[in-house]
Amino acid sequence: MDAIIGVNEISIKFAKSNNIPLIIGPYEKQLEDVKHINESINFPSIESILNEIDRVYNFTFNFLTSFVIEEICLEKDINLVSILPFGEGIIVKFSKPRSCIRCITEERKISNYFFLQDKLSETDEDTLFKIVSISMNEKKDFFIHKGRIEETTSSCECRNERKYASYEYGEMINPDCGNGTSGVFPVDDRKLDIKKFSELFKRHNINIILEDDNYINFEAEGRKMFLFENGRLMISDLKDKIAIEYLYRKYVGN
DSSP: OEEEESOSHHHHHHHHHHTOOEEESOOSSOOSSSEEEOSOOOHHHHHHHTTTOOEEEEOOOOHHHHHHHHHHHHHHTOEEEEEEEETTEEEEEEEBTTBOHHHHHOSOOOOOHHHHHHHHTTSOHHHHHHHHHHHHHHTOEEEEETTEEEEEOOOOSSTTOOSSOSTTSSEEEESOOSTTEEEEEESSOOOOOHHHHHHHHHHTTOEEEEEOSSEEEEEETTEEEEEETTSOEEEESOOOHHHHHHHHHHHTOO
8 A cells, every 4th residue: 555654735736646545644634535644753653554555655855754764664665755855956765775865865954845845846746746656666766956857876875774763853842831832842953044944934925023043933824933043943822732743844844
């Protein structure tokens, strides 16, 4: 059986156009016309869900989660294609032993839905979907840049050893930080380029209330949020863990 990991407008369209029966990941609402497991994407949940799965399409659009998904799929011998912003374009990567996402993209790059949307403005979704299907069926990698499609090859020396398969990868969600605010706190050390995020938000007409070199106070989807340089995100008037994770993955990424 095929499955998609990562729920967003793009992956939902891909699921419908390719009759993918299962889609996994946090979203703002429960999907009705496809089997949707609306829960957190982490090592224990994905490892258990992917039993009985033959092919996975990774539409999470962020790297740390992609590393974890890849480790699980390689161990379970599941065919995996991931779609990620890469340099000035998009990489469509078929994962196989000695050719992994981590080595081709380097580690700890931040990506999110809006950054990929910027890259998609240079190519159409139908073209992307076609390349994703070819990548899965022919076990090939592609780089898409300004509408041009190039087949790529890669190799790695890490031997795909488990590095991210830990219950503590990614973020820690606190659904009650006081005063009606919830928070997502990275469990690792990171430093965001706040100016880059500010520019990204403005391009997508997200209302910036206040900003400086260390944080952005912005408003989106009816909520006020603070994004800090260390990757911490504070969200007003929200306590649902799935909804909190959905907003973090959408607006921040890893």
